[in-house]
Amino acid sequence: MPFIDPVIRSSIVLAVGLLVSMCLAKGSAALRHRLLAAALLASALVFPFSVALPEWSVTLPARTVAPPPAMTTPDAELVISSVAVPHPQPPTSQIRSRIGFVWLTGLLTAAGTLIAGLVRVSRAAARGRLVEDPRWLAILDIVARRYGLRRRIAICRTDSADLLATWGLVRPQVLVPDHSRNWTTERVHVVLGHELAHIRRRDWVVQICAETLRAILWFNPLVWMICRRLRRESEQACDDEVLGLGVDGRDYAAHLLELARQCRRSGSSWASAIPMAHPSTLERRIAAMLNPQLNRRVPSRSTIATLCIALVLVALPVAVLRARHAAPPALSALTDDVRDGVSPQAEVKPKQVKPVVNSDAPPHIVRVTPRAPAAPRRRSASAPLTGTIYDVSGGVLPGVQVTLVDANENTWTATSNASGRFELPSVSEGRYVLAVTLAGFRALRQDFELRNARDWDRAITLQVGELQETITVRDSRMSAPEPSVPLNQPVRIGGNVRAPRKVVDVRPIYPAAMREAGLTGDVPIEAIIGRDGTVSSVRVLSAQVHPDFAIAAVDAVRQWRFSPTLLNGVPVEVVIKVSVRFDLD
Numbered sequence: 001m002p003f004i005d006p007v008i009r010s011s012i013v014l015a016v017g018l019l020v021s022m023c024l025a026k027g028s029a030a031l032r033h034r035l036l037a038a039a040l041l042a043s044a045l046v047f048p049f050s051v052a053l054p055e056w057s058v059t060l061p062a063r064t065v066a067p068p069p070a071m072t073t074p075d076a077e078l079v080i081s082s083v084a085v086p087h088p089q090p091p092t093s094q095i096r097s098r099i100g101f102v103w104l105t106g107l108l109t110a111a112g113t114l115i116a117g118l119v120r121v122s123r124a125a126a127r128g129r130l131v132e133d134p135r136w137l138a139i140l141d142i143v144a145r146r147y148g149l150r151r152r153i154a155i156c157r158t159d160s161a162d163l164l165a166t167w168g169l170v171r172p173q174v175l176v177p178d179h180s181r182n183w184t185t186e187r188v189h190v191v192l193g194h195e196l197a198h199i200r201r202r203d204w205v206v207q208i209c210a211e212t213l214r215a216i217l218w219f220n221p222l223v224w225m226i227c228r229r230l231r232r233e234s235e236q237a238c239d240d241e242v243l244g245l246g247v248d249g250r251d252y253a254a255h256l257l258e259l260a261r262q263c264r265r266s267g268s269s270w271a272s273a274i275p276m277a278h279p280s281t282l283e284r285r286i287a288a289m290l291n292p293q294l295n296r297r298v299p300s301r302s303t304i305a306t307l308c309i310a311l312v313l314v315a316l317p318v319a320v321l322r323a324r325h326a327a328p329p330a331l332s333a334l335t336d337d338v339r340d341g342v343s344p345q346a347e348v349k350p351k352q353v354k355p356v357v358n359s360d361a362p363p364h365i366v367r368v369t370p371r372a373p374a375a376p377r378r379r380s381a382s383a384p385l386t387g388t389i390y391d392v393s394g395g396v397l398p399g400v401q402v403t404l405v406d407a408n409e410n411t412w413t414a415t416s417n418a419s420g421r422f423e424l425p426s427v428s429e430g431r432y433v434l435a436v437t438l439a440g441f442r443a444l445r446q447d448f449e450l451r452n453a454r455d456w457d458r459a460i461t462l463q464v465g466e467l468q469e470t471i472t473v474r475d476s477r478m479s480a481p482e483p484s485v486p487l488n489q490p491v492r493i494g495g496n497v498r499a500p501r502k503v504v505d506v507r508p509i510y511p512a513a514m515r516e517a518g519l520t521g522d523v524p525i526e527a528i529i530g531r532d533g534t535v536s537s538v539r540v541l542s543a544q545v546h547p548d549f550a551i552a553a554v555d556a557v558r559q560w561r562f563s564p565t566l567l568n569g570v571p572v573e574v575v576i577k578v579s580v581r582f583d584l585d
Contacts, residue, residue: 006050007220009318010043014222016314017042021229029236029288030201031299035307036230037206040213040223042311049319056320103219110215114208121167125175128158133181136188138570142394143192146245146459147200155192157181162263164191166198169205179262184528185573186463189392190247190255197241203234232284239289240296246444246461249289256286292447300452385424385450387458389416389436395568396420397462403435434458440499441465464567464574472581473508500529500574504561508580511548515584521546523553523580531571533562541577553580 017039021032131137136155144153155174163175174195183191198204210227217223243249288294385404389397400416404424416422429450436444441462450456514521524541538557540550557578564571 006047006319007217009050010046010217011220011222012318013043013046013311013315014039014220014226017311018222018226018229026295028295028297028299029233029240030297031303033201033203033206033230033233033237034299034304036226036233037210038304038308038311040210040226040230041308042315044213045312046315046319049316053316053320056317106218107215110218111212114211114215121163121165121175124158124160124163125156125167125173128156128175131155131157131176135185136192138393139185139189139192140196142390142392142461143189143196143245145394146461147196147241149196149200151199153196153199164259164263166195167204172199172204174199177263185392186251187255187259189245190242190252191259193242193245193247194238197238198234200241201234201237203238207231207234236285236288239285240294241298243289243296246446246463249292252289253286297449297451382426382428383456384426385412385456385458387422387460389420389422389438389460389462391441391462391567392464392572393568393570397438397441400436400438400462403437405433405435407431434460436460436462438462439465464565464572470579470581471508472583473510474581474583474585498566500533500562500565500576502560502562503533504559506556506559508552508556508582510582511552514546514548514582518584519546520581520583521549523549523582525553525557525578525580527557527576527578529562529565529574529576531564531573533564535560535562536573549580549582552582553578556580 017036021035021039024032024035140153140155144150151172153172153174155176157176157178157180159178161177161179163177164180165175167173167175174192176191180188180191207227207230210230214223214227239252242252387402389400389402391397396416397420398416398418400420400422402414402416402422402424404412404427406427407430412424412427414422414424427450431447431449434444434446434448436446442465444460444462446460448455522542523545525538526541527538528536530536535558538554540554557580565574566572
């Protein structure tokens, strides 16, 4: 069949790409994703290469020819009469038509599914509403600048509760579900960081091209395997980009689990988009983001170009190479005569010998292996480590203490200037730990490796710190509780953060049943102070707390009111941790 040959040849390229990606298990997800995409591109080029380029024929040695025993007739000639050789006539046209019908049916089914998914996503985006919330737009602008994106990106809130994805080529859009209006600032930052990473990497275009190739070669299991791995590596590469923004891995995992719970139907219905919380990849992605030793480097352009060139050099000989055996002279003359179905009459004179082809002799095989290009050498580098420190609103932070420690416990320190820039002395390639601290913000500890040239210029975003308050509720065993109103604790805040101030304080009431039983206990609580100063959510951090104590503490904390927490003059949410102590005299 004429179409089987290019399919087999393209499968060779796909198998090479899949095997190399498995060998790069310790490399970064971004590198494996680019390698798989290059393998799909090279396999798609096999057919046009085989049609447009001339064949590269390699002539193999002819099979061994052995003469038959001498046949002599002293008085007469030996005459070999002609023998008719009928041609077999298998119904090849019927087989081709059936195979073509099966392939066309599979193509139409796969292509129809892909087109239906694109139409459904476009309709959901058309019915959606553009997000004009200043908080979302500010975070979008910050993340876009961090990624170097200059294109206009729209955020569309749809009516679907399970659609959280990115799609679009010329005008990319981030599609968020209807319940996203209740998200916290930290969750918005995480989601936009992940989705804008897809846009910067152009993952949607790569995935749609891969799905198109899978629709054409729907019968090839290698294409299905690579498409599945391509989507998985794409999500993990974007997770690495979000962690590079300074997001803590445990916080990111918690947000991802919550998003998967809220968008639990995501993945099957929106295959034409790039869903963030795909349930089939959650376990592997969470394990990766919690592994500090994982390689998260972004491959350089030269590395990507080398991969593409290497796979194209593999596809070229696979597409044009043809091997043929050289036929013996006697056999070639005989085959020319029997091509019409009848062998000629041959007369053998006495003592004449006619060569006979020994078909049992093993053929000689010549293999031609293309040589892959040599990997470029990487030179060692040494340069000052510089960077800029921001807060979550995009403002720069002066006076931030920066500490760098290498594997030999050598330490360098610096302080950011008025424009948020810091500069450490020249350091060479290797692994380092960077610690960043500023009062009022969460301390950041980042483990990274200096390898590429751009690694020496860092961009760091600090999150607003948590508040801590401890309350002791003390009561006598038989008398009425003695009120003890704690003073508002001052919070050391630096940069442009103004700490909240408690304006409404409600004291917890000692449960009567617990007081009569003589029981005491501690209730650790974590609450979120909203932008308007109200307590939006309260949760108990320990399961070893009596329910009566927990209810009394939570009821009191829910009624607290604070002045808004301001970051650069804009209200933001902040986490407060409260420890309520129920004690008896």
